Amino acid sequence: MTGLIIEGLHKTFFPGTVNEIRALKGIDLTLAPGEFVTVVGSNGAGKSTLLNSVAGVITPDRGRILLGGVDITRLSEVERAARIGRVLQNPLAGTAPSLTVAENLALALARGRSRGLRWALTAARRRRFAEELAQLGLGLENRLDDKVGLLSGGQRQALSLLMATLQRPDVLLLDEHTAALDPRAAALIADLTNRWVRQHRLTTLMITHNLEQAIRLGDRLVMMHEGRILFTVSGPEKQALTIEGLRQAFERVRGQEFSYDRAVLAH
Numbered sequence: 001m002t003g004l005i006i007e008g009l010h011k012t013f014f015p016g017t018v019n020e021i022r023a024l025k026g027i028d029l030t031l032a033p034g035e036f037v038t039v040v041g042s043n044g045a046g047k048s049t050l051l052n053s054v055a056g057v058i059t060p061d062r063g064r065i066l067l068g069g070v071d072i073t074r075l076s077e078v079e080r081a082a083r084i085g086r087v088l089q090n091p092l093a094g095t096a097p098s099l100t101v102a103e104n105l106a107l108a109l110a111r112g113r114s115r116g117l118r119w120a121l122t123a124a125r126r127r128r129f130a131e132e133l134a135q136l137g138l139g140l141e142n143r144l145d146d147k148v149g150l151l152s153g154g155q156r157q158a159l160s161l162l163m164a165t166l167q168r169p170d171v172l173l174l175d176e177h178t179a180a181l182d183p184r185a186a187a188l189i190a191d192l193t194n195r196w197v198r199q200h201r202l203t204t205l206m207i208t209h210n211l212e213q214a215i216r217l218g219d220r221l222v223m224m225h226e227g228r229i230l231f232t233v234s235g236p237e238k239q240a241l242t243i244e245g246l247r248q249a250f251e252r253v254r255g256q257e258f259s260y261d262r263a264v265l266a267h
Contacts, residue, residue, distance in 0.1 A: 003030070003031045003032045003033040003034070003035060003067075003068075003170075003171070003203045004029075004030070004031040004054070004065070004066070004067055004170075004171050004203055004205065005029075005030050005031075005065070005066040005067075006027055006028060006029040006030070006050075006053075006054070006063070006064075006065050007028055007063055007064050007065075007066075008026050008027070008028060008062060008063035008064070009024050009026070009027040009028075009050070009053060009060050009062070009063035009064075009065070010022075010024055010025060010026055010027075010060060010061045010062040010063055011023045011024040011046075011049055011053065011058060011060045011061055012061055021044075022227050023046045023049040023227055024046050024049055024050060024053070024060065024063075024227050025046075025226070025227035025228050026063070026228070027046070027050060027063070027227075027228070027229060028229070029050075029222065029229065031171070031203050031204075031205060032203075033201070033203055034201040034202065034203055035203055035204070035219050035220065036194075036197050036198075036202075036203075036204040036206070036217065036218040036219050036220075037204065037205050037206070037218055037219065037220045037221075037222060038206045038207075038208060038213070038214040038215075038217055038218040038220070038221050038222070039051075039205065039206065039207045039208070039214075039221075039222045039223075039224060040207075040208060040209070040211060040214045040221065040222070040223050040224070040246075041223055041224035041225055042225070044226065045224040045225050045226065045227070046224050046226070046227040046228075047207040047224055048175070048207065049227075050207070050224070051173050051175055051205065051207050053065065054067075054084070054171065054173060054205065055077060055080075055084060055086055055173055056072070056075060056076055056077035056078075056079070056080050056084075057077055059073075059074065060073065067080070067083055067084075067170050067171060068083070068170045081111050082111060082167065082169075083169055083170045083171070084169050084170065084171055084172075084173060085163075085164030085165050085167070085169035085171070085172045085173065085202075086164055086172070086173040086174075086175065087157070087160045087161050087164050087172075087173070087174050087175065087177040088160070088175050088177065089175055089176040089177060089179050089180050090180055091153045091154075091156040091157045091160065091180060091181070092156070094156070094157075094159075094160030094163065094164070095148045095156055095159055095160055095163070096148060097147065097148050097149030098147065098148075098149065099147070099148060100144065100145050100146060100147055100148065101129075101133070101140060101143055101144050101145070101146055101148055101151075101159060102121055102125075102126060102129055102144040102145060103121065104148055104159065104163060105125075105129045105132075105159075105162070105163060105166065106120070106121055106125060106129075107163075108162075108163035108164070108166045108167075109125070109166055109167065111167065126144060129141075129144060130144060132162055132166065133162065135196075135199075136158050136162060136192065137192075138155055138158055140155060140158070140159065152185070153180065153181050153182070153185055154181055154182075154184075154185030154186075154188055154189055157177060157178070157181060157185070157189050158188075158189060158192055160177075161177075161189070161192065161193060161196060162196075165196065165200060165202060168200060168202070169202070170203065171202075171203045171204070171205060172197065172202045172203065172204040172205070173204075173205055173206075174193065174204065174205070174206035174207070174208075175207060176207060176208055176209065177189065177193070177206075178190050178208070178210065178213065179208070179209065179210070186210075190210075190213050190216075190217060193206075193217070194217050194218075204218070206218065211243050211246060212243065215238070215241050215242070215243065215246065219234055219238075220232055220233070220234035220238065221233050221234070221238055221241070221246075223246070223249075223250060225250075225254065230250065230253045230254065231249060231253055233249070
């Protein structure tokens with residue numbers, strides 16, 4: 001079984017104009033099944049373009065993306081929906097506030113399936129949802145019939161994480177999913193994410209501006225800059241890494257002072 005393979009990915013926005021932006025310049029990145037990779041980089045590094053290319057929101061100009069051994073490069077976002085889970089930055093974006101917790105989970109369970117398959121809330125599904133929610137440790141199993149709009153930002157993001165992984169996708173994409181939360185909720189969701197990914201052995205690609213999280217979470221850290229991967233670090237070297245060490249590594253590779261706009265050292 002193979003995980004996620006990204007080969008020679010290029011993407012240019014507004015080519016041939018004064019506004020041309022070369023967002024990706026030949027990205028090569030492989031995630032083994034169950035591997036958790038964090039990606040950092042300043043604004044304009046290409047992190048979001050990379051994630052959106054995997055998700056199918058953006059079609060790359062060149063290169064290919066393989067998921068589980070299948071080339072998904074030209075598949076639409078809808079066509080790959082059943083195989084990819086994604087948690088967005090805004091807790092409001094991943095859930096339907098006017099529906100109940102159970103109804104949101106039922107919709108997530110039906111994602112990528114034929115429209116003819118109803119998402120009825122059977123007793124068996126309600127039991128499954130309650131069991132899954134209980135694993136989050138937030139008491140949401142007792143709020144199946146509450147409107148999601150009544151939940152806090154952290155609770156909604158925890159629900160979004162469960163919704164994104166309910167079908168155990170081939171890859172989980174985390175798009176700065178703690179950035180919009182207050183520090184306490186962000187720490188809770190970061191810890192929950194790490195536990196959930198490990199528990200279910202989810203192949204995970206996470207982009208973040210939070211350097212502390214990028215170092216602490218995951219098996220491997222990737223730093224991007226101006227559309228390229230500068231370096232990666234894993235194993236004992238990553239475990240011993242500090243924010244200052246990351247800054248020094250950047251300066252060694254680039255030969256310039258580390259300047260990280262919007263970097264959050266300890267969210």
